Amino acid sequence: MQQIIKSDNIIEDIEKAVRSINYDKLYLLTDQNTVINCYPLIEKSRIIQEAVNISIPADDTNKTVENLCKVWRVLTEKGATRHSLLINLGGGMVTDLGGFAAATFKRGIKYINIPTTLLGAVDAAVGGKTGINFEGYKNEIGSFYPADYVIISTDFFHSLGHKGILSGYAEMIKHALIHSEADLQEILSFPLNDIDYSRLNELVFRSVGIKREIVEKDPFEKNIRKALNLGHTTAHAFESFAISKSSPILHGYAVAWGIIVELYLSHRLCGFPKDKLQETVRFIQQNYGAFDITCDNYEQLYEITGHDKKNQGGIINFTLLSDTGTVQIDQTADKELFFEALDFYRDSVGL
Amino acid sequence: MQQIIKSDNIIEDIEKAVRSINYDKLYLLTDQNTVINCYPLIEKSRIIQEAVNISIPADDTNKTVENLCKVWRVLTEKGATRHSLLINLGGGMVTDLGGFAAATFKRGIKYINIPTTLLGAVDAAVGGKTGINFEGYKNEIGSFYPADYVIISTDFFHSLGHKGILSGYAEMIKHALIHSEADLQEILSFPLNDIDYSRLNELVFRSVGIKREIVEKDPFEKNIRKALNLGHTTAHAFESFAISKSSPILHGYAVAWGIIVELYLSHRLCGFPKDKLQETVRFIQQNYGAFDITCDNYEQLYEITGHDKKNQGGIINFTLLSDTGTVQIDQTADKELFFEALDFYRDSVGL
Numbered sequence: 001m002q003q004i005i006k007s008d009n010i011i012e013d014i015e016k017a018v019r020s021i022n023y024d025k026l027y028l029l030t031d032q033n034t035v036i037n038c039y040p041l042i043e044k045s046r047i048i049q050e051a052v053n054i055s056i057p058a059d060d061t062n063k064t065v066e067n068l069c070k071v072w073r074v075l076t077e078k079g080a081t082r083h084s085l086l087i088n089l090g091g092g093m094v095t096d097l098g099g100f101a102a103a104t105f106k107r108g109i110k111y112i113n114i115p116t117t118l119l120g121a122v123d124a125a126v127g128g129k130t131g132i133n134f135e136g137y138k139n140e141i142g143s144f145y146p147a148d149y150v151i152i153s154t155d156f157f158h159s160l161g162h163k164g165i166l167s168g169y170a171e172m173i174k175h176a177l178i179h180s181e182a183d184l185q186e187i188l189s190f191p192l193n194d195i196d197y198s199r200l201n202e203l204v205f206r207s208v209g210i211k212r213e214i215v216e217k218d219p220f221e222k223n224i225r226k227a228l229n230l231g232h233t234t235a236h237a238f239e240s241f242a243i244s245k246s247s248p249i250l251h252g253y254a255v256a257w258g259i260i261v262e263l264y265l266s267h268r269l270c271g272f273p274k275d276k277l278q279e280t281v282r283f284i285q286q287n288y289g290a291f292d293i294t295c296d297n298y299e300q301l302y303e304i305t306g307h308d309k310k311n312q313g314g315i316i317n318f319t320l321l322s323d324t325g326t327v328q329i330d331q332t333a334d335k336e337l338f339f340e341a342l343d344f345y346r347d348s349v350g351l
Numbered sequence: 352m353q354q355i356i357k358s359d360n361i362i363e364d365i366e367k368a369v370r371s372i373n374y375d376k377l378y379l380l381t382d383q384n385t386v387i388n389c390y391p392l393i394e395k396s397r398i399i400q401e402a403v404n405i406s407i408p409a410d411d412t413n414k415t416v417e418n419l420c421k422v423w424r425v426l427t428e429k430g431a432t433r434h435s436l437l438i439n440l441g442g443g444m445v446t447d448l449g450g451f452a453a454a455t456f457k458r459g460i461k462y463i464n465i466p467t468t469l470l471g472a473v474d475a476a477v478g479g480k481t482g483i484n485f486e487g488y489k490n491e492i493g494s495f496y497p498a499d500y501v502i503i504s505t506d507f508f509h510s511l512g513h514k515g516i517l518s519g520y521a522e523m524i525k526h527a528l529i530h531s532e533a534d535l536q537e538i539l540s541f542p543l544n545d546i547d548y549s550r551l552n553e554l555v556f557r558s559v560g561i562k563r564e565i566v567e568k569d570p571f572e573k574n575i576r577k578a579l580n581l582g583h584t585t586a587h588a589f590e591s592f593a594i595s596k597s598s599p600i601l602h603g604y605a606v607a608w609g610i611i612v613e614l615y616l617s618h619r620l621c622g623f624p625k626d627k628l629q630e631t632v633r634f635i636q637q638n639y640g641a642f643d644i645t646c647d648n649y650e651q652l653y654e655i656t657g658h659d660k661k662n663q664g665g666i667i668n669f670t671l672l673s674d675t676g677t678v679q680i681d682q683t684a685d686k687e688l689f690f691e692a693l694d695f696y697r698d699s700v701g702l
Contacts, residue, residue: 069416076485077486105491107495
């Protein structure tokens with residue numbers, strides 16, 4: 001399984017990880033943002049200086065087969081062998097696409113993820129899911145192929161801005177909810193308006209540890225890995241709906257709002273305690289504000305969930321909780337209850 | 352591990368395999384040849400009739416990223432889910448590309464290989480290596496992802512012609528050599544000029560069993576799977592050389608001639624018995640004729656081996672034998688000895 005490094009000295013930790021791997025040639029993948037904002041933090045490393053650089057356009061719309069081919073092509077043209085090593089420096093887009101390139105170049109080479117966003121660190125970089133978007137579908141093409149190392153440093157997160165931090169933090173709320181009450185209390189009491197980055201690094205590492213523990217039990221998402229889908233059925237519907245209105249929302253925000261809906265379903269279907277529901281909802285409402293929907297949008301949102309790849313034959317699948325740390329996978333809600341949960345969401349966020 | 356079916360009733364065996372898999376939608380990949388020559392042998396099956404058909408251009412030059420995208424696109428457009436099933440009906444080109452499409456569509460769906468060439472049956476269809484060519488390099492992109500079933504029927508081989516049979520048979524000689532003297536004797540005594548297809552089916556199944564046994568021990572080719580490379584370092588050099596002269600040769604023929612060179616190296620470096628060397632060489636010479644090289648070509652052939660992905664830093668890596676069934680991986684020969692082996696090859700085939 002992959003090694004996850006909580007780094008206090010990014011250059012030293014990269015060099016240690018790279019040196020521990022037996023490789024012939026090193027390649028570094030960045031996107032047009034990370035090459036400007038993140039590369040300078042590691043460029044003093046001799047090892048990094050010797051790497052062949054590959055850079056692709058930034059953001060999720062560029063997680064395409066064309067950019068995948070670009071990475072494959074540079075690896076081929078610059079003499080990469082099956083013993084070469086790839087470092088992915090970037091957010092989820094770079095670690096997903098770069099991971100998939102590594103998974104498939106000469107049937108698989110080793111790679112290291114250095115997530116440069118909080119969302120990337122707690123979500124995409126860990127757990128071995130790699131892939132690209134295809135024909136308008138997210139992560140339609142990909143494979144399970146874990147990085148050898150994931151090196152996490154909050155040095156990269158300083159430039160993210162408040163929204164970037166919040167987007168990643170939503171996945172940390174999710175991890176805490178599925179793991180334990182103690183984790184939840186820690187996450188809900190962290191002051192997001194005045195961030196202590198060293199404390200954040202602790203929380204991130206803890207959060208990633210929860211994800212790794214689950215992935216190790218079920219790497220190919222046959223059962224318990226579905227715990228990580230808490231909040232996500234609704235989040236994907238919100239994201240698709242927002243795209244259809246030409247005003248896309250950040251994934252982490254969608255997850256936060258999705259958690260409100262799905263904790264309500266958890267309460268109604270699995271007896272999730274009301275006080276914990278209210279406490280979490282309050283934290284989300286205070287920090288994430290509201291995603292604007294009316295009851296006229298409910299039918300469309302319900303329709304969208306039917307296209308989610310986790311749902312088959314018109315039944316909507318949810319991962320719910322009966323308590324903090326007690327996951328109930330493969331739960332289903334009918335249309336009426338889903339609409340009731342959307343009502344609850346609107347009330348909670350003041351719509 | 353994958354199940355390998357020796358089929359005496361192809362429709363019945365396909366239906367049995369398909370029914371044993373829990374899937375929602377079925378897809379059938381063919382190429383422009385197999386859709387004409389092989390599909391008619393299975394089209395009476397109700398299950399096959401219900402499959403969504405995908406057809407791509409034939410032959411190895413079409414094992415491209417463009418045709419891979421075509422398969423991905425049809426799967427996407429025709430509503431394939433992660434629970435869908437793909438059947439690959441074709442030679443190595445179709446099973447390699449289709450296997451890779453299955454490996455990567457929604458991070459992996461189940462698939463069945465039905466090899467329609469002898470070479471495909473004894474080589475590409477079994478063992479989980481999937482892939483496409485890229486930027487002029489064979490199998491540059493791919494993954495290890497075994498089919499759930501490989502269904503082998505000689506019904507498809509009747510239309511192959513003598514050269515098609517011989518091309519596949521070379522891999523069977525290789526499997527026999529690396530497995531046992533008894534297997535070798537059986538293979539060398541089979542009358543290739545008057546083929547008993549039912550007996551051939553037995554030999555093919557036995558041969559595939561040898562490959563499977565090795566692959567199971569070492570699926571990712573870290574050590575003993577290299578046994579399957581016997582003859583192939585030289586074969587790849589012969590193939591590349593032939594392409595450079597614009598007169599490509601069949602892979603299996605190249606393997607047969609490569610076995611002559613590498614059994615000689617086995618004799619010189621590992622003490623492979625001279626009588627077994629001569630017996631095998633005679634069989635190959637009688638059935639495969641000669642690939643025309645002169646001593647003026649030796650330097651170029653030596654150069655080409657340096658580009659093989661199994662070779663690093665100028666050292667040529669061979670898999671050799673100290674006896675039938677006794678494999679010596681990671682053997683190396685210097686230029687002088689390689690030239691001596693090429694001399695032996697030319698003498699053996701009467702050049």
